[in-house]
Amino acid sequence: MDCTRLAEVLSEARGRQEVFRRALTALEEAGVIRCGEAYWVGESLSLLQMQACRANCSLAPWSRALAEEALRQGTRVERDGFVALPLRQGSRTLAVLVLKLELGQKIPEALPALLLLALRRPGLELSGRLLWAQEEERRRVGRELHDGVGSLLTAALLTLKVAERRPEQLAEARRRVAEALEEVRRLSRELRMPLLDDLGLKEALKRYLEEYRKGGVEVEAHLEIPPLPKEKEVALFRVVQEALTNTLRHAQAQRVQVRLWREGDRLFGVVADDGVGFDPEKTPASVGMLGMQERIQGLGGSLLVHSVPGQGTRVEFGVPL
Template sequence: MDCARLAEALSGARGKQEVFRRALAALEAEGIIRCGEAYGVGEGLKLYQMQGCRTTCPLVAHSRALAEEALQRGEKVVDGPFVALPIRQGEKTLAVLVLSLAEGQELPEALPALLLLALKRPGLELAGRLLWAQEEERRRVGRELHDGVGSLLTAALLTLKVAERRPEKLPEARARVAEALEEVRRLSQELRMPLLDDLGLDEALRRYLEGYRRHGLEVEARLQVPPLPKEKEVALFRVVQEALTNVLRHARAGRVKVELWPEGDRLFGLVEDDGVGFDPESTPPSVGLLGMQERIQGLGGSLVLRSAPGQGTRVEFGVPL
């Protein structure tokens, strides 16, 4: 692999998680690895996962044990096609990469040095990007309030003015106010997610999907969600919610599949539709997609979007439990 391309891929990374996400993506794109995971080293030399495999694969079953061994030994550990590579600064291990090498491939010798440089370079942490994503979400809600609720209330006000002279217009005015009230309730539910508060992620998603069935979509759901911390449930709900919103707005799909399932110490997810698809290479990433990526990365996982014109869209992600 041309190390200049790897250095370029790492140059714009902000924070540790993005450094490893970009490194793994670059190595996979070059055909050097099939997949990979990244672990940070916390207090007491405890490993915590920063990037997980987005799909089930043989690496998942061996990843943590190999990372622990590489951390203890302070050197590279090889087990068949799997390589655990510690990233060290002097005697201190900062992180461990666990990689599934493609057949006949070897890791670039400069990989540890490039990763160390990227990790030491000052930059904005992921929190800054999450704040940006949150600000974009506020702008979206503001636009919906202005364009949706505001327009309905303006129409209701105009109808009421007409009704001062023509009382037969009062039912129309009441109908417009009722529409505005329903829109406010919808936005409120999106923001508060009362189903999630009361029922947990599994049941909240099942009930949420009923709304998409009422829009005429054929929804296939396979949900096996173990108990999770509330903040993780919220993040995963938002990811599925955004993926489904994109299906409804853009995909012109007849069917959508939603899956969440645990495997080992990971939770994997999938949202797939049979819609018109698009070319991700020529389409700028939307705020919604960036928000999904940030939420999954914030949980130490990874997300990938696959699509092609006429072939639907598939969103896959995996996070540590």
């Protein structure tokens, strides 16, 4: 593996979670690992999961136990193709990586040193959190304004131009302006997220799915959601919402399945439809897809989109609790 390239990738990370995400992604793209997870060592040697695998990952059931063993021993632990690698600074273990190696591959010798250099950058964690939170909220509001309010106001403006010559079109122009006003009110409600504040993620998703069914798509839902911090509930609601919006706009689906469930110390989710699908290799990532990735990665998790033309689309994600 080209460790010079790995160093460049890590130097661009804006936060602690992004350091681990970039490292694991680079190792996977280079064919060194099949998947990987990362844990930060907190007070009293507690393990805080910073980066999690997806629901279909064979590493997930064994990851924490291997990380705990590596933490206790302070040395590398290997089990059946899995490797737990502690990152040590002097006598202290800062973090533990748990990796599923590809057959015949080895962990680059420079990996621990490069990670420690990236993690010691001054102000890394604070600047990363602030930048991510600010940029993500700007992107989301920008998408909503462009796709919703902007389109409606453009239509209203065109109708008003026609009405200059044909006054009977004024009623249609008023109707379009009223639609834009209602869209602004809807966006305001969603920014405040009153359902989440009052009822929590499970009930908010139930209410949202009741409205979603009115779009003509049959919905099968299985929601087993434990109590979560508010910021995690908001992020997960937005991810499910975006996946369902994409289904309604593009998939031409008859049925969609929504599942969220807990396994051990993580929460998994799936949004799958029976629509027209697409070829991920030939279709550029949309702003919505990038937003979903950013939200899940901001929680220390991973998201994967499976799709084949004519065979529907499946969005999978997993996040640490």
